[in-house]
Amino acid sequence: MEKIIITTEETCNLSKELLDKYNIKKCDVTFWVDGVEHNSKTTDMTPQEFYGNMRNGSDVKTSQVNLQEAKDFLEPYFQQGYRILHIGFSSGLSGTYNNFKLAMSELNKKYNAHNVAIDSLCASIGQGLLVIEVAKKLEYGMEYDKLVEYAENMKWNINHIFTLDDLKYLVKGGRISKTSATIANVLNIKPVLHTDNNGKLVSIGKVFGRQLALKNLVEKMAINYNPQFKDVFICEADCNSDAIKLAGMVEKRFGVRPTILPLTYFIGCHSGPGTISLFYVGDKRV
Template identity: 35%
Template sequence: MTVHLIADSAADLPRSYFEENGIGFIPLRVSLSDKEFEDAVTIDADQIFEAMQNGETPKTSQASPQTIKNVFLQYAETGDPALYIAFSSGLSGTYQTAVMMANEVKEEFPDFDLRVIDSKCASLGYGLAVRHAADLCINGNTIQEIETSVKNFCEQLEHIFTVDDLTYLARGGRISKTSAFVGGLLNIKPLLQMEDGKLVPLEKIRGQKKLFKRIIELMKERGGDWGNQTVGISYAANEEKAIDMKNLIEDTFKPKEIIMHSIGSTIGSHAGPGTLAIFFLKK
């Protein structure tokens, strides 16, 4: 029996990937200049980054309940099981809303096997989990096998983030404006990581060379089995820096595959242009 896969725009995968693999798409929402947009549908990340560089502060919100319900209903009518892998509940309320909408849909379609997973992942890390699930769907795994495997995958996934300009985190209330000003003067680059679905500070590095060196050290400490895994790199209006990071990772670890994609509007609205993130599996 076919298992249908659903994900949302915070996975930071190209829309073409969703379309080519028949994956249901749920857009999160972004507000900019008093107008509301659907992430990756009516606005793209480049527009967000340009606006932020011009001093605007976009705001984000979870996917609307009706949007989520409509996607679920679409699959309920097929009679096949469906699995929604959601953006981390630590960063968005979309997962909780999806659980409520799933219960409503199941009241109307009691035989519909619909499952909702809190990935506790973000950006292309979340995207790697979606790709993993898609491969399992193609291979004909059952929904139980896919659900179990995806949960294990997400638990093993490392997220290492760095931002180029602390000002954007200050605007969003993540750090004080004084810290952002001093950090900028000293060329301090913060490293952040995901813990239980939330983005938390790891350490501060001065200068890009030391930053790249430290990221490689963390990958050596935490990662492994490189020849059998895909590394993800997401970036925000700094593709050249991401390519430099990609080349360094290739030379050091020779992973099976490295995929790159721009950070989307949702996460980009908080992190800002210049953000770089690396995703890989733990040892």
Template identity: 30%
Template sequence: MEKIALITDSACDIDEETLRKYNIHVLPFKIIYKEHEYTDGIEITPQEVYANMKTEIPKSSQPSMEDIENLYKKLEAENYTHVISINISSGISGTVNAVEFISRQYPAINTFVYDTKSTSVCQGIIVKKCGELLKEGMSFEKLKKAIPEMKKKVHMYFVFGTLEYAIKGGRIGKISGTIGNILDIKPIVSFDEEFGQCYTCEKIRGRVKSLNRLIELGEKFVSKKTCDAYVIHGNVEEDARKICDKLRENPSIKNVYLIGQISAIVGVYCGPGTVGVCYSEI
């Protein structure tokens, strides 16, 4: 009989209730300051990361090989036969490769590692849906086939408060580092499907117009199918709540979820002022 473990990493934006409900194992990133290193989500919160940015912008490192191996040892001891691992884009992190490497040391556990080519709440939605399907009794092989189809139905857009942090963190991808400083241009950012790197969808002048555009971009999805919408933010809850209120006015959006703060590891690169909306087709 299959015993399947569900793994993700701390770049995944997902609520604590869901993590507990589906027994999801989270591999933590490291948040690194000059004087100290913290375990993401355990020793430091997103709020603390944003507050500390006023004095120091930290670096980060992917989940350690030791942490991944310790998790596999635990799963082996608990007689797990299979693992589904849903991870941050390989275009911005080596986490996928690290999990694949360690998993090969445990051949008795059949592992499927999925590169989301994304992160944050997009990653979280896929993890949550996997948890639901596992609880319903879906087999390992069927879930492997279902995950790429889930990804096709999830569409995520961000507006950064500033590009300063993405530029300094080296995670700018295909976003121009200069456009944000010209005429108050705010890029609408998403992830490309091929490489899983950030790119600019559109360039909008002004904060208010850029936030409204996050809603308008969802129209091409909600006009065809009923969707759920998920909203996240980097220390700008008021902006996020306003977007939620506007999204709830659309009858084609069944549920609107305010997930809250963007995870600390993602926040290191997107910085305060970021707002994201993710549309998930039902």
């Protein structure tokens, strides 16, 4: 019987408990706060401290996993004789997946293996939710080639919808103009966005005020939520009270209580404190 391992990156946003539960191995990432380097594996900075620093004007940056880092992460599993299925961060948002794809190709040649890196076209718990659903199939005994096929098909059903509290972080990332952000903030306009089929962040609506934004997330979920899948997640960037409120709205509407997790540094540094996201499996992407 083949030894199969599922690997991913810190961008999957899964807690240690979930990683351990499904025996998922993740590659950690590097980020900087005011020029000081941190690693997601070793940092003692709490999410509250990280987002507090952002609110206070700290300069935060991230770095994609480079080719050598990808090879260093994957090679021990080749050496141990595993069939490796790597589910990577969206190529529409980062070059990390392409580096893992190249690393996998080079190591396959070196070890005469046939392992696969999949572009999830997902981010944050969207990526993590795909990883979990594939890991469940592995637990049930699904063979490697079928796991690859399942992952490639399931990724089109992973939904990520979210809203932001302050658009200045999108300005910093070059995603919107400073003028547009200023007008939106003055008028208290909150964007609703999702990750589309190209793995990119796309606006799907605008509402006035935070509470209407939370309500809109639930209304979007109602369009295509598949109730056969009970794992629903909320990620919050230092806005836990809103996350609890959103979880209550989801539970009342759909009868499932979402798991709430802090938004990982790697994602949150681009969207900023106050970001709140809802993840679920649907019939398609909303």
